[in-house]
Amino acid sequence: MLTKKLDIIDADRCVGCLSCVFACARRYGEGGYDRSAIAVRSVAGVEKGFVVIVCRACTDPPCAKVCPTNALVAKKGGGVFLNPNKCIGCGFCRNACPIGAVMWDEAANKPIICVQCGYCVDFCPHDVIGIVERQTEGV
Ligand code: SF4
Ligand code: SF4
DSSP states (O other): OEEEEEEESOGGGOOOOOHHHHHHHHTTTOSSSTTOSOEEEESSSGGGOEEEEOOOOOSSOHHHHHOTTSOEEEOTTSOEEEOTTTOOOOOHHHHHOTTOOOEEETTTTEEEOOOOOOGGGGGOTTOOEEEEEEEOSOO
């Protein structure tokens, strides 16, 4: 099946402006970046550049596998769906993600999961991130 997902197009172009981070948090109508599903970190000082960390929409997501309550379930075509009502805040999913892309809502004590909406893309002034189509197994 053909699915659309957020992807890092060219991390070398990132200037660390955090526009994507703030844009994602605004999906909740909030300022700041406490509830953003995407993170930007400096590698080792501003001159060395930045890494953009966001869910890569795994087709076999390790975060969903370790969830003891099925609050996180794998979506067809990649990525995960979060049912916050089932989440007990154990943090297993956060520890299971190999790239640290399960962000954490400290106030709610629940994960923040990228829903692959692409809202952040339009706010990146340097086309670091984009929505790409991906062919995956399944109908
Ligand atoms: S924190 Fe919530 S979503 Fe994550 S593994 Fe635990 S119950 Fe599942
Ligand atoms: S695709 Fe949507 S949910 Fe994912 S980081 Fe961008 S704005 Fe946030």
